[in-house]
Ligand SMILES: Nc1ncnc2c1ncn2[C@@H]1O[C@H](COP(=O)(O)OP(=O)(O)OP(=O)(O)O)[C@@H](O)[C@H]1O
């Protein structure tokens with residue numbers, strides 16, 4: 193009787209065991225499938241962005257022999273010189289057979305309208321070149337660029353193309369003469385925004401993002417950590433602190449555009465701060481990221497074993513000493529993680545910045561936190577909204593820059609965490 | 617009220633079927649016992665380092681310590697025993713105001729260290745905790761090097777005038793704690809990397825490094841094996857020459873081995889105090905006898 197009972201219970205257990213293992217395997221399989229699916233989607237995303245965007249790092253340029261004719265510089269002001277004429281003259285000298293006003297105009301259109309500013313800058317920098325002839329690579333128009341990159345098809349009828357047959361034949365001639373080449377697009381990394389795709393760069397938005405994030409970090413990290421320390425270590429547990437806690441948790445879930453409205457009402461209208469400034473953007477994003485940082489920091493503080501606290505107090509450390517010497521160092525990695533998550537959120541945020549005017553078209557690269565500027569996600573939004581075909585690749589390229597920002601921020605976070613964790 | 621609940625709970629475990637009966641019984645017992653819960657034995661000594669009078673502790677509504685009066689003599693080892701949850705730790709933590717860190721905890725009564733009321737408004741807890749050190753149940757070294765663990769107390773209290781002075785303090789503390797031989801060549805390694813028994817001795821070294829007058833130990837050996845326990849017990853006997861020690865323990869043999877006087881707590885009351893020999897050989901209170909002979913707890 194006894195032994196039979198034992199046997200059956202053992203059998204039962206074995207059946208159950210097999211079931212348990214099956215369940216476990218199934219669960220592992222699901223997990224693996226989920227990871228695989230997300231990696232695949234991420235891969236597709238990256239590949240499509242990179243495929244769209246990498247061409248933006250190249251720009252078609254045309255080699256011109258520009259003669260800085262002394263006759264043209266016969267004025268007092270170097271700004272009022274007709275640089276357009278210089279470009280046009282050298283274009284004509286490449287194709288002397290082109291006659292007729294409309295043909296000439298078509299020829300000039302192969303050149304970017306920004307070429308004149310490049311010549312102007314050269315002269316301003318070194319007036320010694322006046323009178324000489326220089327070989328200069330100047331950016332081609334975005335339509336030529338698109339043709340070179342294969343985005344304009346030669347097969348469609350002339351009327352449906354942005355470039356007519358003559359222009360295409362000139363381009364082919366230039367290519368044959370090695371006067372038209374795709375070169376690395378430095379403009380993209382050194383210029384601000386522009387209406388002309390070939391002159392538009394990411395620098396303005398990137399610097400704007402940097403300034404905005406710097407303001408956000410400088411404000412939200414100390415304030416967030418101080419708040420968390422106060423709430424966790426000093427504040428008495430009562431109705432008021434409960435209320436504060438509930439409100440902080442609620443703030444973390446408030447749509448970000450609300451913070452933008454708040455910023456508009458308070459920082460711009462009441463305090464009269466400048467519009468479109470990274471300073472105000474940083475303030476608004478600080479409001480937005482604070483709840484995240486506070487919640488993460490409190491969790492980090494809570495996870496420090498209470499025995500460490502007691503040990504410090506037990507040898508006669510004051511509360512502040514226990515916190516600064518023992519609790520904060522142990523909680524810091526967790527706090528940093530929370531901060532980086534908050535900063536990554538802030539980096540990708542557009543909505544609240546629209547409210548405070550950071551969506552404007554701004555050509556200059558900002559020099560300080562009070563200069564008008566945009567940020568990377570807003571720039572992406574603006575370019576994605578532009579009709580020119582050449583802005584499509586620039587949109588993808590800007591997304592790549594944004595991702596590079598994010599990845600480097602995460603890398604810094606991992607590095608810092610390692611560094612602080614090594615102190616056991 | 618809660619104390620009754622506690623008794624009933626134990627009953628529930630033993631006789632799950634006869635719940636109501638046990639409740640009834642325990643209530644009866646409670647009433648009878650209530651009267652003779654005043655302390656028996658000799659709670660007071662002539663040469664007292666700490667004196668406690670009519671100490672009451674509440675956790676919120678819960679009355680955790682009831683009217684406890686006891687002295688801790690100079691250079692003696694006082695052992696506190698009693699069933700789990702009777703308030704030994706709570707009382708011990710009153711002696712260096714560790715209970716201040718618990719929000720809901722309120723302490724009433726008079727506790728004096730060298731004739732100074734430690735709960736007086738004018739008393740600063742920081743120097744108090746330097747005078748009354750504590751070793752906890754679970755070894756809790758700082759996640760820092762062995763050296764820094766021991767040096768931390770002297771550093772924050774400014775006890776060492778120079779680096780060599782500090783080195784000397786660390787060395788002598790580790791020697792007193794019987795750990796020097798094992799760690800002298802790896803002082804810069806993490807204290808958390810030591811074995812459990814070594815960690816506990818490191819915590820003792822950390823406590824004595826600030827030169828306290830009284831050392832409170834809350835079940836210092838509960839996480840240790842017999843060999844490490846024996847080391848710590850030997851240590852207590854040595855430390856006794858310099859310090860006054862109050863030790864909480866669940867191990868009655870340990871209490872008998874290391875202490876001169878023993879106090880028995882029961883559900884928040886101090887039931888009996890006396891010289892250790894007398895309490896273990898001839899307990900006067902029925903509850904003490906039940907506990908020591910293993911009939912309770
Ligand atoms: N922080 C607290 N909040 C509320 N009640 C507490 C707290 N700490 C202890 N208590 C209660 O006070 C009573 C005494 O607890 P204490 O920790 O002093 O017991 P103990 O004698 O040390 O027990 P053990 O031997 O298990 O360590 C228990 O009933 C416990 O539930």
Ligand SMILES: [Mg+2]
Nearest residue numbers: 704705706834
């Ligand atoms: Mg205890």
